[in-house]
Amino acid sequence: xxxxxxxxxxxxxxxxxxxxxxxxxxxxxxxxxxxxxxxxxxxxxxxxxxxxxxxxxxxxxxxxxxxxxxxxxxxxxxxxxxxxxxxxxxxxxxxxxxxxxxxxxxxxxxxxxxxxxxxxxxxxxxxxxxxxxxxxxxxxxxxxxxxxxxxxxxxxxxxxxxxxxxxxxxxxxxxxxxxxxxxxxxxxxxxxxxxxxxxxxxxxxxxxxxxxxxxxxxxxxxxxxxxxxxxxxxxxxxxxxxxxxxxxxxxxxxxxxxxxxxxxxxxxxxxxxxxxxxxxxxxxxxxxxxxxxxxxxxxxxxxxxxxxxxxxxxxxxxxxxxxxxxxxxxxxxxxxxxxxxxxxxxxxxxxxxxxxxxxxxxxxxxxxxxxxxxxxxxxxxxxxxxxxxxxxxxxxxxxxxxxxxxxxxxxxxxxxxxxxxxxxxxxxxxxxxxxxxxxxxxxxxxxxxxxxxxxxxxxxxxxxxxxxxxxxxxxxxxxxxxxxxxxxxxxxxxxx
Ligand code: BES
Ligand code: ZN
Ligand code: ZN
Numbered sequence: 001x002x003x004x005x006x007x008x009x010x011x012x013x014x015x016x017x018x019x020x021x022x023x024x025x026x027x028x029x030x031x032x033x034x035x036x037x038x039x040x041x042x043x044x045x046x047x048x049x050x051x052x053x054x055x056x057x058x059x060x061x062x063x064x065x066x067x068x069x070x071x072x073x074x075x076x077x078x079x080x081x082x083x084x085x086x087x088x089x090x091x092x093x094x095x096x097x098x099x100x101x102x103x104x105x106x107x108x109x110x111x112x113x114x115x116x117x118x119x120x121x122x123x124x125x126x127x128x129x130x131x132x133x134x135x136x137x138x139x140x141x142x143x144x145x146x147x148x149x150x151x152x153x154x155x156x157x158x159x160x161x162x163x164x165x166x167x168x169x170x171x172x173x174x175x176x177x178x179x180x181x182x183x184x185x186x187x188x189x190x191x192x193x194x195x196x197x198x199x200x201x202x203x204x205x206x207x208x209x210x211x212x213x214x215x216x217x218x219x220x221x222x223x224x225x226x227x228x229x230x231x232x233x234x235x236x237x238x239x240x241x242x243x244x245x246x247x248x249x250x251x252x253x254x255x256x257x258x259x260x261x262x263x264x265x266x267x268x269x270x271x272x273x274x275x276x277x278x279x280x281x282x283x284x285x286x287x288x289x290x291x292x293x294x295x296x297x298x299x300x301x302x303x304x305x306x307x308x309x310x311x312x313x314x315x316x317x318x319x320x321x322x323x324x325x326x327x328x329x330x331x332x333x334x335x336x337x338x339x340x341x342x343x344x345x346x347x348x349x350x351x352x353x354x355x356x357x358x359x360x361x362x363x364x365x366x367x368x369x370x371x372x373x374x375x376x377x378x379x380x381x382x383x384x385x386x387x388x389x390x391x392x393x394x395x396x397x398x399x400x401x402x403x404x405x406x407x408x409x410x411x412x413x414x415x416x417x418x419x420x421x422x423x424x425x426x427x428x429x430x431x432x433x434x435x436x437x438x439x440x441x442x443x444x445x446x447x448x449x450x451x452x453x454x455x456x457x458x459x460x461x462x463x464x465x466x467x468x469x470x471x472x473x474x475x476x477x478x479x480x481x482x483x484x485x486x487x488x489x490x491x492x493x494x495x496x
Contacts, residue, residue, distance in 0.1 A: 078114020
């Protein structure tokens with residue numbers, strides 16, 4: 001493990017002291033002045049002789065922000081602190097919970113997770129540069145706590161996020177529909193809770209009529225697969241949740257091929273699947289009392305060959321609804337159409353999907369924020385609040401009914417892109433998906449549906465937030481692990 005908590009704190013450990021106002025804890029006024037350190041949030045002062053780094057957390061000293069939800073965020077602060085430590089080549093640190101700053105164990109948890117996450121980088125293919133190990137010791141003032149159990153909680157989340165980030169970074173020649181089943185099985189080999197893993201191969205997908213998944217993947221040399229993982233709670237089931245993730249292991253665009261510069265990084269187009277798998281992984285380690293969790297993702301490669309699917313093709317999806325292909329680069333919503341429809345068969349209380357679905361979401365909410373939308377106000381409100389609590393950036397983009405006609409088909413039930421170009425593509429994509437969580441719209445007689453209804457559903461477009469293309473200086477370039485913490489936290493909040 002590249003990051004760990006230690007008990008044995010020696011002299012060489014650099015002391016991290018969180019400071020609300022500069023005039024505290026022996027920080028000499030003159031020194032503070034010389035270092036121009038006022039304790040402002042996200043500011044730092046390094047005192048090499050004393051082997052101390054002061055970390056400012058005072059919010060009001062900060063320039064005014066325009067985001068009404070912005071606040072002191074200990075995960076962000078932890079990540080920013082690592083970016084300082086890295087400069088000074090410091091790898092052993094102790095965090096002192098000083099009495100003048102009241103840190104809760106949740107604050108310390110987020111701070112250390114931020115440190116661990118910022119320290120991590122994907123170096124599987126680096127042959128020369130060696131990884132450094134990060135050790136954190138916690139010295140607590142009397143009365144304050146950060147127990148072994150809390151440390152282990154942080155490490156579980158850390159491992160889950162690293163799992164997702166490693167999968168997202170893994171090259172498409174090594175992570176694809178042919179290799180994914182081994183990767184999944186390996187990671188769930190040892191868990192605390194009962195896990196059931198089903199992997200459907202091409203033949204089974206054909207039998208089940210998962211035609212949208214099959215169509216998107218038909219030009220790849222690796223036929224698509226679908227993974228369904230079930231986690232049972234310790235006690236009686238009170239709630240059932242389906243987590244669905246887009247799993248395009250490479251998105252070349254297909255025949256509507258991506259142009260110069262837009263194809264690179266498209267190994268990350270399975271980030272939604274990796275995010276949900278990581279949530280399932282964390283939950284399998286933590287264990288829930290009363291919530292049954294399912295993770296469902298189809299894995300396919302959107303490639304080009306003589307048998308590529310084409311704009312003008314019409315697909316009969318698993319739900320029975322027909323979709324005319326307008327653009328082969330809008331492939332994610334096709335695989336999601338089948339996986340979302342399948343998830344409704346489990347009659348869940350909630351469906352949440354995560355997908356690197358549209359460039360439009362990045363344009364609309366910036367590459368930092370997740371665009372959240374769905375069909376259930378209460379679920380959106382709760383999940384949104386959890387994102388804020390965890391300090392993960394999110395915007396609620398409401399789904400305007402007036403746009404629904406844009407995805408309605410002329411010679412089919414639906415089209416896979418909007419008829420109007422350049423109109424809020426993340427929203428028309430969301431409206432398209434909404435047809436596949438609403439069984440009242442289904443028309444596949446072999447599903448034998450009774451009591452058809454629209455299932456509670458939230459869609460997270462993580463096209464920007466899942467991958468840092470260098471604009472976010474806190475985390476290393478690449479996969480971010482975004483949304484995992486919030487979804488885990490939300491699951492814990494409904495486990496009562
Ligand atoms: N995987 C892409 C979306 C994407 C773009 C993710 C950039 C991350 C960064 C998706 O499959 C796609 O190509 N969407 C198209 C849809 C369009 C053809 C309607 C897009 O957003 O341009
Ligand atoms: Zn695409
Ligand atoms: Zn895609």
